[in-house]
Amino acid sequence: MNSAGGTDGARDGRRASEERGSAAEEVADEGADGARGPVRAVVAGHADFATGMISAVALITGRADAYVAMSNRDLGADEIERRMRAIVRESGARVVFTDLPGGSCTLAARRVARDMPELTVVTGVNLAVLLDFVFHDEASGEDAASAAVRRGRDALLVFGGAGGR
C-alpha cells in the first residue's frame, strides 16, 4: 500500500511528488484492493496510523477504496497543511479522519475545513469508526461521520480488573 507522504522513503517521495506538482498520483495509488469506488474520506495521523487502519478496513470489508491515507511523518506544519489541502481537493473527500485531537494532521485538517465548510473533520478515530463509515454510502459526509462516531464510541470498552465485567 502506498501512502501520501508517510513511507520510509518519505523525503524522496515528497520531492518526487513536488516535481509532479501534485499529490494526485499518490492518491490514485490508494486502496488498490478490491473494487474501486470514489474516495470518500482521508485518514490522517502519526507514522503508519492511516495505512495501518486502512489495511485493517481492507481486510475486514474489502472497501479500502473509500479511504486515502496520509502521514505527518517528517513533515512540517506548512507542508502537512499544503498536502492535506491537495489530497482533499484531488480526492473529493468530504470527511477527514485523524488520530489525535491536537495532532498536527488534525490542526491541518481544521485549517483546511475553515476554508471548506462542507468538509467534516473527525478526530480520535478508531477502527470501529472507519468500518462503520464505509457502509454509509447514502448519507452526507457529516451524517455518515456522526453515525460512525457513535459506533466508535460504543466500541470503547473495558474488561477485567476489579471494576470489570
Added chain:
Amino acid sequence: MRPSVAAATRCSCSGEPVGVELYRIDDRLIHGQVVVGWGKPLDIGFIVLVDDEVAASEWEQELYRMGVPPDVEVRFESVDSAARALAGYQCDPRPGILLTGDIATMHRLVDATHAIHEVNVGGIHYRPGRVERLRYVFVTPEEEEALRALAGNGVAVSAQDVPAARPVPLEDMLAGRGDA
C-alpha cells in the same frame, strides 16, 4: 528521562521552582510529540507557546488548545510579552515547556532575555532553501548561523525529537551525525 534543569536552577526564584524544563523549537508547535511524548514524562503543568501570529489570533489559539489536556495550562505569548513574562514562568512551581515554531523566534527570545541556557531542536522540517541535517531537522544557511550564534552565547543547543532519543549536540547535528 528528564532533561537537565540547569535553566531552572540558574533563575533567581525563591523556594524550589521547577519552571520551564524544556525550551523547544518545533514547527508543529503543540502536537502529539510535545503533549504526550515530552509532556507525560515531564509531568507538565503548563505550555508557553511563543509566536507573534498565534498570539494575535483567537482562532489559532483555540486550535492549539484542542490537543492539550484540561490539567495543562496553555499560555500564548508574542516574543515581546514572553520576554517580559519569562522570569515568572521560570519560577513556576509546575514543570513546563516553552515552544517556538522556528529558530529566529527562539533566537529573538534568547537575545531579549539572556535567561535561556538550553535549547532543544525538536522539529524543523523541509521547505525550499533548507538542507537536511537530521531526519527531523532541515535548516537554511541563515538558520544555521542563528543556531551557531546561540551556541556562541553559551546556550547549549541540541537536537532531540522525543525523550527516548539520544540528544544530538549542535555540531553533530549540523554535520548530519545523528542516529536518525
